[in-house]
Amino acid sequence: MTVPAALPGPGSDGPHPDGTIRQIGLAGALSANLLNMIGIGPFITIPLALAAMGGPQALLGWLLGALLCLCDGFVWAELGSALPRSGGPFHYLREAFGPAKLGRLFGFLYLWQTLLIGPMSIASGTVGLAHYATFLWPALTGWGIAALAAGVCLLNTGLLWRDVRSVQRLSVAVSAIVIGACLWIIVSGAFHFDAARAFSFPAGAFSPTSAFWMGLGAATLIGVYDYGGYNNVCMLGGEVREPRRTIPRAVLISIPLVATLYVGLNLSILGVLPWQQAMKSQAVVADFMQVIYGHAGGVIVAVLILIASWASALVVLLGYSRVPFTAAVEGEFFAPFARLHPRGRFPTVALLFMGAASAVACLVSLDNLIAALIVVQTLFQYTAQCFAVVLLRRQKRPDAASGFRMPLYPLPLVVTLIGWLFIVGTSRPIHILGGIAAMMLGTAVFLGLARRRASWPFER
Structure with missing residues (x-):
């Protein structure tokens, strides 16, 4: 069956069926990931990781x-290549588990998550x-920190109120600045490096x-949080060229x-x-x-x-704002969320919802934000996507035949699942129970909506 010129297939470069336009190239896609990954994360979590393990180990x-x-990246690469649409995992889970039945629940749970x-x-x-800003502004404490963080969320919402091409140019420029800053830090350290100090492991390390x-487990969770963002391009799949x-x-x-x-x-x-000094530092x-x-x-x-963390938050907001949008386009969320700027x-x-909700979330402490974020994602989405790769392969989709296939399949899937189970198993019970409760509540909401609509699993 041929595809009408006005509605090109998911791998083409013209206007996408949801109204977005494919205009992000490799440089923009890579910078979208890098800015998401190289944000404030490592600059504030290095002391947390050192404290978690009690030394440079x-x-x-x-x-x-x-x-x-990296193993999980193979999962995202294969799924993103097979179904290159904005909102990424929403489509991966729906298509893999069946859009008419269980896939509807999984797609909704991803949206809920x-x-x-x-x-x-x-x-x-x-x-x-905001915490790092205290190095420059020591008087900033308490509510001032939360207010600054919320203000940045609202500022970014305003900055994203524009054509995505200008955001792409901004992300490429700031990516160069961020990577340059990291290299400056690394080179500076190399010239003053003391191996005896760096590897002064405590007894029984x-x-x-x-x-x-x-x-x-805690240090790995922190590492995963800091590396997180390599999947950001998948959220923008409908706006990516080739x-x-x-x-x-x-x-x-x-x-x-x-x-x-x-x-x-x-x-x-x-x-x-x-390391004894570094693990107690507020701005290491x-x-x-x-x-x-x-x-x-x-x-x-x-x-x-501060520039890196601002730009990272900007790109994360850009990616997540596409998820409720694409769900609404599919008819699985409130219709107003499908609106596009003319x-x-x-x-x-x-975009407005995600910007406002993120501003409210700034009232939560940083350590709880990080732990809850990783555990909730791991309990459902990350593990479900591993099975989604297997199910999509079994469907033998013709549009995925020319896409990326992970090497050494299924070894990366096995390593990924073991890694996620290890992180969850070593997490605090309150975060695990919170993640389970969130998914149970989401399932209850889905079933309530399905009953009202007389849709699966309540078809008449």
């Missing part, structure tokens, strides 16, 4: 997190930004005790690139600051640069980190 968490994310974790993800970046495994090639390349290039930067950052800091990178270059060096790097062709109601 926390590097294991970063390495294990990188391996897990996104309404929770989307604002938390955005807020974690802006709350981290690698003893396989329960405390070691719990600490490794998506079957561009999406996998953007995902699989961004992970090793950022992993190299993060391991370099960790080693640079540990080689200059004693600024403190590190201050040791090398004095106060001016700390101020300069603090400003660069000139800029960007979602309006969906």
Whole structure:
């Protein structure tokens, strides 16, 4: 069957059936991922990882997190290539599990989850930004931190009220600045690196005790949070040019690139600051640069980190605003969320909702935002997507035959599932129970709506 010129297929570069336009190339797709990944995360979580494991052996968490994310990246690359549509996982789960039956529940649960974790993800970046701003503005405390974080969320909502092409140009420019800043930090540390200080492991650092495994789980969770964002291009699938090639390349290039930067950052800091001091720091990178270059060096790097965290939150908001939009286009969410700006062709109601909800989420503490974010995603979406790859392959979709296929299948799926189970199993019970409760409530809401509509599983 031929596709009408006005409604090209998902792999073409013309206007998409949902009204968006494919105008993001590889540079824009890669920068969208990199800006999401290289945000405030590592600059504020390095002390948390060191404290979780009680020493520089926390590097294991970063390495294990990188391996897990690379395997999960193969999952995202294959799914994004097979179904390159805005809102990514909403379509992956619906199509894999059957759009007429169980896939409807899974698609709805992903949407439900996104309404929770989307604002938390955005807020974690802006709350981290506000905490880091205290290095420049020590009087900023308490409600002032929350107000600054919420203000950045609202500012970004206004900045995204435009054609996506201008955002693409901005993301490419800021990506260059962020990567340049990371390289400056790494090179500075290399010239002052003290191996004895960097690898001063405490006694029993690698003893396989329960405390070691719990600490490794916490450090890996932090690493996964900091690497998170390699899937951002999948949320924008309907706006990506040559998506079957561009999406996998953007995902699989961004992970090793950022992993190299993060391991370099960790080693640079540990080689200059004693880990006992680093794990208690509120602005560890600024403190590190201050040791090398004095106060001016700390101020300069603090400003660069604030720029990175602002841009990261901007791109995360861009990606998550597309999820309720595409669900509404599919008729699975409130119709107003399907509205597009008449000139800029960007979602309006969906963008406003995510911006406002993220501002409210800034009232939650940073550590709880990070833990809840990862556990909720892991309990449902990340594990379900592994099975989605298997189910889509069994469907033998003709449009996916020319797309990306993960190497060594199904080994990456097995490693990914084991990694997610390890993270959940070593998490705090309150976050696990909260994630389960959120999914149960979402299921109840879905069943209530299905009964009202007399749709699956209540068809007449």
